[in-house]
Amino acid sequence: MACLPGSMQAADIRAKADVACQPTAGTLTYVCTIRLTDSRTNEPLTGIDLSVGADMPSMPMMHNVRPVKATPGREKGTYQAHIELEMAGEWALQLNLSGKLRDRLVQVLRFEDGEIAREISPAAPRPARQKH
Amino acid sequence: MDDYLIGVLSNVGVISFIALSAYLLLLIGEISFGQQAFFAIGAYAAGIATALWGWPLAAGLAWGAAVAGAAAVLVGVPTLRLHGLYFAIATLAFAEMVRLLCELFRYQITIDGEPTGPNGADGFRNIRYIFENDIGPLQFLVLIYALLAAALLGFMLMERSRLGVAFRMIGEDVALAGLQGIAVARFKVLAAGLAGALAGIGGGLYAHLTTYVEPRIFDVMLGVHSLAYGLIGGLGTALGPLLGVLIDIGLLESIRSLAGYRMIIFGGVVAFLLIVRPRGLLDETVVHYVRRTWYQIGRGRGN
Numbered sequence: 553m554a555c556l557p558g559s560m561q562a563a564d565i566r567a568k569a570d571v572a573c574q575p576t577a578g579t580l581t582y583v584c585t586i587r588l589t590d591s592r593t594n595e596p597l598t599g600i601d602l603s604v605g606a607d608m609p610s611m612p613m614m615h616n617v618r619p620v621k622a623t624p625g626r627e628k629g630t631y632q633a634h635i636e637l638e639m640a641g642e643w644a645l646q647l648n649l650s651g652k653l654r655d656r657l658v659q660v661l662r663f664e665d666g667e668i669a670r671e672i673s674p675a676a677p678r679p680a681r682q683k684h
Numbered sequence: 685m686d687d688y689l690i691g692v693l694s695n696v697g698v699i700s701f702i703a704l705s706a707y708l709l710l711l712i713g714e715i716s717f718g719q720q721a722f723f724a725i726g727a728y729a730a731g732i733a734t735a736l737w738g739w740p741l742a743a744g745l746a747w748g749a750a751v752a753g754a755a756a757v758l759v760g761v762p763t764l765r766l767h768g769l770y771f772a773i774a775t776l777a778f779a780e781m782v783r784l785l786c787e788l789f790r791y792q793i794t795i796d797g798e799p800t801g802p803n804g805a806d807g808f809r810n811i812r813y814i815f816e817n818d819i820g821p822l823q824f825l826v827l828i829y830a831l832l833a834a835a836l837l838g839f840m841l842m843e844r845s846r847l848g849v850a851f852r853m854i855g856e857d858v859a860l861a862g863l864q865g866i867a868v869a870r871f872k873v874l875a876a877g878l879a880g881a882l883a884g885i886g887g888g889l890y891a892h893l894t895t896y897v898e899p900r901i902f903d904v905m906l907g908v909h910s911l912a913y914g915l916i917g918g919l920g921t922a923l924g925p926l927l928g929v930l931i932d933i934g935l936l937e938s939i940r941s942l943a944g945y946r947m948i949i950f951g952g953v954v955a956f957l958l959i960v961r962p963r964g965l966l967d968e969t970v971v972h973y974v975r976r977t978w979y980q981i982g983r984g985r986g987n
Contacts, residue, residue, distance in 0.1 A: 566796060592797070605691065611947075612890070612901045613695035614909065614933065618688050638946075644896065648687075655815050658896035 596629020701886025756880020
């Protein structure tokens with residue numbers, strides 16, 4: 553699970569997202585569970601319109617995954633989105649919040665086919681750079 | 685308008701700035717693999733200005749362009765003495781130096797209880813001006829294209845001026861341009877500065893569009909693409925690099941079935957065009973032909 557801070561437009565709510573992506577049966581397809589909370593109170597953020605897009609940091613703006621709408625999950629403040637990537641590697645997931653809260657949170661994860669996506673942490677050594 | 689379409693069009697607009705930046709250097713006959721460095725400098729400078737210093741977006745973008753332009757001039761003075769392959773390698777080395785410096789650069793202040801600002805390899809998150817100021821995706825798209833239109837207008841005016849002629853003369857033959865009384869070194873540094881500023885504006889827009897930048901974004905891949913756009917689109921007009929961007933991100937991106945093979949196809953297109961049309965699709969001959977036809981049509985109407 554990965555965390556990152558963000559915030560809200562008018563009110564003083566700062567959103568935080570925990571993202572976990574599990575592989576599905578398809579090639580490079582994942583189901584991502586996103587937990588949105590207020591970073592100050594840790595209260596779950598419900599009723600948010602959430603869409604999830606992705607971009608490759610190593611090739612910015614050149615691979616755009618069409619944003620998919622996330623659906624509310626069973627737990628309060630959780631959302632699920634099915635994403636399909638073009639290739640394995642590091643992807644910056646863009647979480648676009650709209651509706652009662654407008655914001656964009658970015659989470660960089662490493663995706664390998666058939667494996668659980670791993671958060672890219674600056675503290676952890678990065679794997680060798682991928683070849684395109 | 686569909687959010688995805690707005691996103692793709694925003695990307696096309698933003699990347700056009702770095703494509704125009706590389707194009708300007710191609711005009712003076714220099715191949716730069718390092719324009720992504722100025723894109724990075726613009727992104728960090730503009731992001732710091734709005735997210736950390738609380739500047740308005742316009743001032744932040746102007747600051748990003750100014751810092752990137754100044755950096756380009758500083759780099760241009762020693763490197764523009766080099767030519768061809770040596771210049772290309774020098775720009776690549778500088779860009780890698782900037783990228784590595786970004787990995788070391790830490791400048792954070794606490795805003796609303798959250799540390800905000802560049803944090804080395806973790807990048808620079810929360811450049812949230814457009815969200816804090818309720819600027820919608822469509823409004824930001826309009827801003828991108830308004831700035832791009834201004835840049836294109838600037839190029840068109842430049843092409844008709846003595847400055848544009850001097851740039852093209854230098855691009856054709858440095859020695860001959862010098863013999864014609866053109867201050868080659870001064871014009872080259874000016875071109876480098878303008879190209880840096882253009883890339884800086886693109887970087888500033890990118891940082892605010894995505895709210896997040898990190899050093900790996902400014903990899904050589906971005907520099908290679910920015911250069912390729914001018915080479916495939918054409919060097920006859922500033923619309924050439926924009927055509928290159930449209931071919932890559934607009935056309936190839938829209939063919940989703942290509943998926944991960946898109947880059948291979950793009951590389952093939954670049955290689956093919958460099959063989960059959962070394963000055964790109966909209967080269968000087970095509971532009972001249974279009975202009976002549978346009979004037980003839982205009983004259984025919986006048987009679």
